[in-house]
Amino acid sequence: MADASTSAKGDLRLTRITKSFGDFTAVDDLSLVIPEGSFFALLGPSGCGKTTTLRIIAGLEEPTVGSIHIGAVDITTKKSYQRPINTVFQNYALFPHLTIYENVAFGLRRRGIKDVKEAVDKVLNLVELPHLAQRKPTQLSGGQQQRIALARAIVNRPALLLLDEPLGALDLKLRRQMQIELKWIQTEVGLTFVHVTHDQEEAMTMADTIAVMNEGKIEQMGSPADLYDNPETAFVANFLGQSNLIKGTVEGTDGDSLVVNVFSQRIKIAKSRSHAKDNSVLAGIRPEKIRIHPEGTPATGNVLTGGVIADVSYIGVSTQYQVEMPWKQELMVFEQNDDGVPPLNKGDAVVLSWESIFTFALAGDEDASAGSEVMPEDLDE
Amino acid sequence: MKQLADAPIPTLPINARISRWFGRNLIRIYAVFGFTYLFIPVLYTFIFSFNDGGKSNLVWKGFTTANWQNPCGAPEVCTALGNSIKIGLLATTFSTILGTGIAFAIGRYNFKGRSSTNLLIFLPMATPEIVLGASLLSLFLVFQINPGFWPTVIAHVMFCISFVVVTVKARIASLDPRLEQAAMDLYANEFETFRRVTLPLVAPGIAGAALLAFSLSFDDFIITNFNSGTLSTFPKFVYVSATRGIPPQANVIGSSMFFLALIIVVVGQFVGNKRKPH
Amino acid sequence: MALIHAARSRVSAFSGGKASMPYVLLAPGLIFLFTFFILPIANLAQTSTQTPIAGGDTGEYEQTFHFANYVNAFLDNKEQFGRSFLYATLATVLALAIAYPLAYAIALKSGKFKNFLLVLVVAPFFTSFLLRTIAWKQILGEGGFVVPTLRGLHIIGEQTSLTASAVAVVAGMTYNFLPFMTLPLYASLERIDPRTLEASGDLYANGITTFRKVTLPLSMPGVVAGTLLTFIPAAGDYVNAAILGNPNTKMIGNVIDSSFFKIVDYPTAAALSFTLMIAILILVTIYIRKSGTDELV
Numbered sequence: 039m040a041d042a043s044t045s046a047k048g049d050l051r052l053t054r055i056t057k058s059f060g061d062f063t064a065v066d067d068l069s070l071v072i073p074e075g076s077f078f079a080l081l082g083p084s085g086c087g088k089t090t091t092l093r094i095i096a097g098l099e100e101p102t103v104g105s106i107h108i109g110a111v112d113i114t115t116k117k118s119y120q121r122p123i124n125t126v127f128q129n130y131a132l133f134p135h136l137t138i139y140e141n142v143a144f145g146l147r148r149r150g151i152k153d154v155k156e157a158v159d160k161v162l163n164l165v166e167l168p169h170l171a172q173r174k175p176t177q178l179s180g181g182q183q184q185r186i187a188l189a190r191a192i193v194n195r196p197a198l199l200l201l202d203e204p205l206g207a208l209d210l211k212l213r214r215q216m217q218i219e220l221k222w223i224q225t226e227v228g229l230t231f232v233h234v235t236h237d238q239e240e241a242m243t244m245a246d247t248i249a250v251m252n253e254g255k256i257e258q259m260g261s262p263a264d265l266y267d268n269p270e271t272a273f274v275a276n277f278l279g280q281s282n283l284i285k286g287t288v289e290g291t292d293g294d295s296l297v298v299n300v301f302s303q304r305i306k307i308a309k310s311r312s313h314a315k316d317n318s319v320l321a322g323i324r325p326e327k328i329r330i331h332p333e334g335t336p337a338t339g340n341v342l343t344g345g346v347i348a349d350v351s352y353i354g355v356s357t358q359y360q361v362e363m364p365w366k367q368e369l370m371v372f373e374q375n376d377d378g379v380p381p382l383n384k385g386d387a388v389v390l391s392w393e394s395i396f397t398f399a400l401a402g403d404e405d406a407s408a409g410s411e412v413m414p415e416d417l418d419e
Numbered sequence: 420m421k422q423l424a425d426a427p428i429p430t431l432p433i434n435a436r437i438s439r440w441f442g443r444n445l446i447r448i449y450a451v452f453g454f455t456y457l458f459i460p461v462l463y464t465f466i467f468s469f470n471d472g473g474k475s476n477l478v479w480k481g482f483t484t485a486n487w488q489n490p491c492g493a494p495e496v497c498t499a500l501g502n503s504i505k506i507g508l509l510a511t512t513f514s515t516i517l518g519t520g521i522a523f524a525i526g527r528y529n530f531k532g533r534s535s536t537n538l539l540i541f542l543p544m545a546t547p548e549i550v551l552g553a554s555l556l557s558l559f560l561v562f563q564i565n566p567g568f569w570p571t572v573i574a575h576v577m578f579c580i581s582f583v584v585v586t587v588k589a590r591i592a593s594l595d596p597r598l599e600q601a602a603m604d605l606y607a608n609e610f611e612t613f614r615r616v617t618l619p620l621v622a623p624g625i626a627g628a629a630l631l632a633f634s635l636s637f638d639d640f641i642i643t644n645f646n647s648g649t650l651s652t653f654p655k656f657v658y659v660s661a662t663r664g665i666p667p668q669a670n671v672i673g674s675s676m677f678f679l680a681l682i683i684v685v686v687g688q689f690v691g692n693k694r695k696p697h
Numbered sequence: 698m699a700l701i702h703a704a705r706s707r708v709s710a711f712s713g714g715k716a717s718m719p720y721v722l723l724a725p726g727l728i729f730l731f732t733f734f735i736l737p738i739a740n741l742a743q744t745s746t747q748t749p750i751a752g753g754d755t756g757e758y759e760q761t762f763h764f765a766n767y768v769n770a771f772l773d774n775k776e777q778f779g780r781s782f783l784y785a786t787l788a789t790v791l792a793l794a795i796a797y798p799l800a801y802a803i804a805l806k807s808g809k810f811k812n813f814l815l816v817l818v819v820a821p822f823f824t825s826f827l828l829r830t831i832a833w834k835q836i837l838g839e840g841g842f843v844v845p846t847l848r849g850l851h852i853i854g855e856q857t858s859l860t861a862s863a864v865a866v867v868a869g870m871t872y873n874f875l876p877f878m879t880l881p882l883y884a885s886l887e888r889i890d891p892r893t894l895e896a897s898g899d900l901y902a903n904g905i906t907t908f909r910k911v912t913l914p915l916s917m918p919g920v921v922a923g924t925l926l927t928f929i930p931a932a933g934d935y936v937n938a939a940i941l942g943n944p945n946t947k948m949i950g951n952v953i954d955s956s957f958f959k960i961v962d963y964p965t966a967a968a969l970s971f972t973l974m975i976a977i978l979i980l981v982t983i984y985i986r987k988s989g990t991d992e993l994v
Contacts (some may be wrong), residue, residue: 069423098733100439105429115435118898125899129891135914144910145900146468194900450802454794454817457875460832461824467832478840499921528719536723543734545925545981546932549972551951552701553957554737557744557967575734580726601828634822640936641950657827661940665831680823684816 039268048074048109048197048230050095055104057090063245064090065101066254071196072232072247077224079233079245083409087254092200092234097121108197112417119148124191125200129207130183132175138162138186139171162192164223181212189221192227201233205240217243238278244264250274252409270313272320273409281322282369285408288317295394301365305340318402325370327396330359330388337391339347345369345388350381357381361388442567461677468670475664486667491677493666500672503637506568506652510575515629518583525584526591543581551578552645559646560663565660566648575639578644579632586631589625626687634680745967747914756961763964770968774952781949781973783929784863784938790868792878792927793920795871800882800919801912805891818879830869830940834860861943869937877926885919886932921988925981932977949973 049073057065065087072078072366087155092394093099095106097118101409105114107136113121124145132141139158142367146154165185175183184204191199204220205213221244224231242262243249249259252275257312258274272283295306298321307321323340331337348368352375359371359382371390375381382388431439443447470476471483489496525536543551555574559566598620602612640654647655657669727976745766747758771778803814821829837859847853859865889912897907913920935950949969958968 050828051423053423053426057430067424067428071423096895103428103430114429115431117903118895119903120900123899125896127892127899128888128895129892131890131896133893133896133911133915135911144897144902148901148906190896190900236725361624445818446798449798450806450814453799453802454814457796457818457873458775459836460829460872461821463826463832463836465823477835506756506883520722521726524719524722530716530719536727539727539735544768545929545978546738546976548930548952549933549953550738550974551734552742553953553966553970554741555733556957557963558733558737560738560963561740562798573733577730580730580923584726623748638822639824640827641934642905644954654827657825657831658936661827661831665828669828673824677820677824679818681820684819688816689814 040198050094050198050232051107052091052128053089053107054102055094055223057087057094057099057104058102058358063254065094068104068254068256070256070259071247072229072230074197075228076243077221077231077233079235079241079248080251081235081238081241081248082251083236086236086251087417088236088251089202091200091251092125092232095198095232096123096125098125114244122139123198123200124194124196124198125202126184126191126204127188128204130175132183132190134175134187137172137174138167138178141175141186142190144190149194161189163225164192165189176245178349180207181216184208184216188223192223192229195227196229198230198232201231203235204233206235206237211388213240220244231270242278250277252277264300265397267326268311268398269322270400271408272404272406275322275398275400276408276410280370280410282324282325282328283320283400283404285368285402285406286319286321287402288314288319297400301363303342305342307397307399308414310397311397312399313401313404314399315401316418319403320400320404320406322400323369323392323396325358326372326374327392328369328371329363329391330371330373330382331391332382332385333389335389337389339390339391339393340397341391342369343348343389345390347382347384347386350384352381359388361390389404454691462673464670465674465677468667468674470667470670472667474671477664486671490668493668495656496666496668496672497649497655499651499653501531501655502568506572506575506643507633508581509572511629511633513572513576514579514583514632515586515625518580518628518632519587519625521580522587522591523582540581540584543578544585548578548639548641549645555642556645566646568647571643571647571650571652572588574642575636578639578642579635580633582603582631582635583628586628587621587624590621590627596658623624628682630680637676698884735974741967742971744772744963745876747964747967756963758964766964766968767972770965771972774949774969777947777949777952780946781932782976783869784867784946784948785928785934787867788874788931789878789928791867791871791926792875796875796878796882796923797920800886802878804886805889805894806882815883817868820877822876826873827936827940830873830937833869833872833939834865841981844850860941863942864948865941866938866946866948869941870931870934870975873934873937874927874931875928878923881922881926882916882919885916885922904944919987921985925984931978933973 050070052068052070055065055068056063058342068087068091068391080091082088090099094101097113097120099115099159105112107113108122129346133144135169136144139162142158142161143154146157151157158350159168162171165188167185167189168187170178170182175186178186184207192383193315201220206217217240220231224244230345230347231244231247233241246261248262248265250257250265252273258270260268265278266276268279268283275281275283284299286305288296288305289299290297291309292306296308296309296312296319298305298307298319300321301344305321307319312319329337333343342363345361347359348362351358356372356374360368361371362368369390375382426501452571467476468486469484470479471481471485472478486492521536521540524530525533525540531572555570555577556566559570562618564570569635594617598616599612603617621628638654640658644655644658645651651659653669653672657665660666737849743760745762746759746760746762748761748763748766750757750759753759799818803811803818807814835841839858839860844853844859848855853859893911893915894907897911898904902910931949935948935954938946938948939952953966953969953973956962956969
């Protein structure tokens with residue numbers, strides 16, 4: 039990541055931002071650089087501070103301490119209407135008394151632009167709703183309102199576009215479609231997008247870079263693949279997808295790998311994927327990376343024996359197994375139904391294996407369930 | 420990132436913080452002044468209810484609780500209060516019943532003449548009190564009905580109905596009709612749906628309307644003055660005695676009504692909150 | 698949200714019920730209003746064109762369709778009419794200026810104290826408005842502490858008085874009708890989604906522009922309702938003029954009152970009442986049309 043001295047012209051830079059509401063610290067000493075032109079997602083559960091961070095960037099909330107820069111310009115004390123930043127609000131916040139056309143023209147008119155027609159028509163075409171220009175917001179469907187909210191923001195060509203759970207109020211199908219359109223529009227107009235969401239799928243579909251937030255701090259930041267394949271904390275491992283985390287002890291090294299003893303069986307973990315601080319580790323493996331075999335089948339890579347199938351769920355595209363290991367931990371296994379072999383049954387004795395490169399290691403003192411029991415955000419809060 | 424996280428924490432200078440605080444709280448400071456303005460005469464009335472001023476309560480003559488111990492001490496004051504309460508309760512009962520009926524008809528049905536009904540409800544509110552009072556008195560005179568207790572009750576019911584309709588209608592309009600549909604889906608017939616679902620949900624609106632009707636009736640002077648003849652009510656008593664000084668007992672009654680109303684509203688809120696499932 | 702609103706149609710769960718039901722609910726109330734509101738107004742119209750019976754007692758009149766009553770009543774009381782509408786307009790504007798920020802603070806800036814503050818707005822109602830008006834008279838009168846203090850500070854001259862003046866009458870009316878102004882304003886401000894105000898700021902509107910372009914238009918129904926609820930009773934009021942005014946601040950209400958009770962000139966009182974009512978209705982209709990909030994009626 040770029041630092042202060044190498045920031046490009048339009049990068050957004052948050053320096054040591056803290057925001058407290060009374061005793062509650064919503065954002066805790068957060069520093070962040072968002073490069074110009076990127077699609078950046080702030081991902082986290084309800085109350086993690088991501089919306090507060092967004093509001094601080096927008097100028098709707100003042101940080102208790104800390105500063106915000108766009109390029110070399112300090113905007114910390116600027117009011118929201120003085121910042122070259124626009125927001126697509128959760129539930130859109132369209133002006134109910136104005137037509138769609140006037141909603142979109144609002145920002146242009148405030149900046150003293152006389153001839154707004156061309157710009158407004160162009161952006162309404164971009165979101166494919168030019169025929170609704172003279173309607174009022176209440177006459178539009180949720181998906182249409184969402185696009186108008188987007189049009190109203192991007193027509194101003196801001197240095198930064200903020201999206202606050204923009205798709206939360208839409209149904210699943212529409213959400214998928216809008217995810218693709220948003221990504222396309224971002225490429226088309228070339229603006230920096232900062233997207234706040236609690237939906238990991240949404241973040242991974244659209245963003246180049248994701249920052250996972252928890253309790254006012256950034257847990258980890260990186261590309262979607264980075265975060266998924268190489269999580270640094272149990273929270274990230276569990277919040278982005280699902281993970282099996284198994285307690286183990288580092289016994290030695292083998293080339294570029296650590297040799298880890300998990301309940302008297304040995305597995306290998308690439309050193310580059312280890313975030314352990316000492317010999318005590320949590321070995322992590324994603325459920326879909328594991329292969330499941332009947333007992334006695336020879337297996338390669340990392341192998342764990344002695345499992346018994348505790349539960350089987352057939353869900354069409356895959357079969358999900360809960361496998362009880364000798365140390366009484368249940369591991370999750372997702373097996374693609376692509377090999378023509380009928381699913382195994384409850385009670386079958388099995389061997390689990392996976393390519394050792396897929397393993398990651400977390401510090402052994404972490405809470406293995408962190409981030410896994412977070413409820414989805416209540417969108418009406 | 421690393422460099423940023425190790426940078427000194429940027430903070431705002433103190434004078435910027437102070438001016439920001441004022442910017443944020445200007446409207447709240449204004450509200451404090453607004454409420455002070457609203458409450459100065461209430462406070463004055465309360466303080467002078469402790470005045471040892473005898474019949475005329477114009478200047479402060481010393482502290483006493485005698486007025487509170489004997490609120491009926493001044494001649495006529497409690498007769499007037501009694502009349503006001505009786506008229507208020509009767510007017511509230513009738514106007515709430517009649518107005519709630521109209522509110523349900525307007526809020527729940529599409530019928531012929533709905534907009535003219537709306538207009539008929541709006542007109543009494545758009546007519547100055549003095550016209551309402553004078554016209555009703557003319558009618559009573561034509562039919563040779565003497566002004567007094569019942570003409571006053573009728574007058575009060577007349578001007579309270581519109582306010583009841585507006586208040587209850589607003590509550591009905593905010594109800595989700597799907598709740599009633601759900602009740603019917605769950606085997607409740609029209610009457611049971613009304614009794615078990617609609618009425619409990621509209622009840623706070625009706626209670627609010629009744630409270631409003633009572634306070635309008637209790638505090639009314641102009642219409643009452645036209646239609647009550649020689650009957651004394653509390654506002655009439657205050658108005659008449661204003662020229663020669665209002666006895667402090669009137670302040671006691673005014674302050675008591677204030678506190679009573681506060682208690683009713685606060686208890687009502689409390690009960691309402693407790694009933695809400697959390 | 699939009700979907701939920703769309704689902705909330707006016708059509709009721711009972712719409713399939715008996716067609717007579719609304720009329721059953723309406724009848725008692727409407728009959729009452731017809732008898733004690735419409736009939737009296739009609740009767741008032743009739744009285745307004747009567748003339749005294751020749752040789753009859755005081756208060757005895759006959760119907761002669763003497764429309765000149767209106768002309769005479771108006772010409773004799775032009776000043777009072779003008780004063781009533783002037784004072785009512787001033788009081789309405791002042792009340793709006795005071796109540797709007799107050800309602801705004803309660804609706805959008807009071808957090809969990811919202812309900813409590815709302816109760817506080819209504820609470821002074823319950824101390825009789827006459828007691829409060831008289832309290833103002835005494836606070837601002839010669840015996841109160843305000844006048845001597847202001848004189849001591851040379852803010853007002855030795856001869857200046859705060860009571861028994863037009864200023865006192867307008868101030869009294871402003872005070873009296875403040876809650877009527879505040880409540881409808883509150884109701885419409887409270888319905889504004891605060892995010893639309895944030896959105897306005899986000900779209901380069903400063904505080905004043907946001908107020909002009911978003912807050913005010915969205916609160917127009919409250920402004921209209923509040924100004925009507927203040928202007929109408931203020932125009933017909935005579936209590937403030939009687940308590941806080943002097944003989945030169947008499948309003949039309951004072952004239953109607955004394956025509957009825959002191960002079961017992963019912964036709965003049967009726968003609969004045971009717972003129973006042975029609976004038977107010979015309980003003981109100983124009984006002985509602987102009988402000989584009991027809992849904993109020």
